[in-house]
Amino acid sequence: MSARQVSKVLVVEDESAQREVLQYNLEAEGFGVVMAENGDEALLLVAEEQPDLVVLDWMLPNVSGIEVCRRLKADPMTRPIPIIMLSARGDEGDRVRGLETGADDYMVKPYSVVELMARLRTQLRRTRPASMGERLSFDDIVLDAAEHRVFRSGQPLHLGPTEFRLLSTLMEKPGRVWTREQLLDRVWGRDIYVDTRTIDVHVGRLRKALMANGGNNPVRTVRGTGYALG
Structure with missing residues (x-):
């Protein structure tokens, strides 16, 4: 498995x-893709698949795209997920309504697929910088996702692929508490069965690597829940 994390996109x-x-086009760009045909299915898949971004059509049967967007942005668990809304409605009022409902971006059909991919990458660069090859930093730790290198206080650290993905996930949102299940999904993927206790083993290895040249332990254990950075 590549050290770079694959971002998952839900297309509705x-x-x-x-x-x-x-x-x-999304698979050609290296993204994982989940498909939904209607709003009800979309809401279920967001809960099950935890996508990194949603491409959402306005005009859907039963539950509309606007309502799906409203529900996702009203829930603290799904609010951070970027939503790009697609619609044949090009009037200024419709654009404003879509954005005020919570959509992070709005594109009018027919749209340019190349432009959509560029906007999608922009949103992911904001929410999942490591997956886009960005350079992350926290205190004296620097992670270069493009070069697959980690430094602490300027000294290079040696991390295995799993520890690298684990650290990049923690560094994307310092302070956020990740449950073991969330880390398993993000680091290993939902298609691979791994016992949640495996997380504890790899966190231990990550801590050892981060403190190899001295320094405090930056990975915090939240009893009964999971882990956080800082």
């Missing part, structure tokens, strides 16, 4: 041809 689109185009 009721037109099969549009879904296929989006799936093809």
Whole structure:
């Protein structure tokens, strides 16, 4: 498995041809793709798959895209997920309504797939910088995702691939408490079965590597929940 984490995109689109185009282009760019045909399915998949970004069509059967967006942004657990709304509605009032509902970006159909991919990367660079090859820092720790290198106080550290992905996840949101299940999903993926106790083993290895040249332990254990950085 590559050291770079794969971002997962949920595409919510009721037109099969549009879904296929989006799936093809997203997979060609290296993203993991989850598909939904309607709003009800989208809400279920957000809870099950925990996507990193949602591409959401406004006009959906039953639960509309606007309502899906409203519900996701009203829930503290899903509020941080960027939403790019797609719509044939190009009037200024519709754009404003979409953005005021909580969408992070809004594109009018027919849209440029190249532009959509650029906007998608911009949103992910903001919320998941490590997955986009960005350089992260926390206190005296620096993680270069593009070069797959970690430094502490200027000294290079030697981390295994799993510890690297674990650290990059923690560094993307310092202070956030991650449950073991969330870390397993982010670091290993949902398709691989790993016992949650495995997380404790790799956190121990990560701590040892981070303190190899001295310094305090930056990974905090939250009893009964999981781990946080700082």
